[in-house]
Amino acid sequence: MKDKKSYDVILFKAVSYALKAEKILKNEKLPHKLIPVPKHISSDCGVCLRIQVDARDKIMAALEDKVDIEQVRALEDK
Template sequence: MKNILITFDSTNYAIQCEAVLKEKGIKGQIMPTPREITKSCGISIRVDYEEIENIKGLINDGKIKVKMLYSFGEERIFEPIL
């Protein structure tokens, strides 16, 4: 199953994003940011890949501020998508 990992420049952006996702009914799970991706904010949010269009819409509408989006599966190979 494919997932999206949302990374942030700050913990505040991660917390704001979590609140927006809950408000929109999008299930997300906070997790530590893998060190191989970035050493900035230590908090990321994982969501199901099927939510990609909803996430992009929230970014484009300025509802959430992200550093990067990555797709990944069970093998945990992170591929940038934004």
């Protein structure tokens, strides 16, 4: 299953931070998806951004100094 895409999730303090990041990524045309925080990752309510691991460096550079990020975690298959 080498061709299967692997994902990371970016976790934020609150939904408003995730939305701020989403706007920046939309403007920069960097692929991402806003998803509910998977329960095995955090018990906190709210949403996070799912990104492709390949695009991580570009995405992190775009968000740097603009949005506070809590954590970036691998999204493992359940």
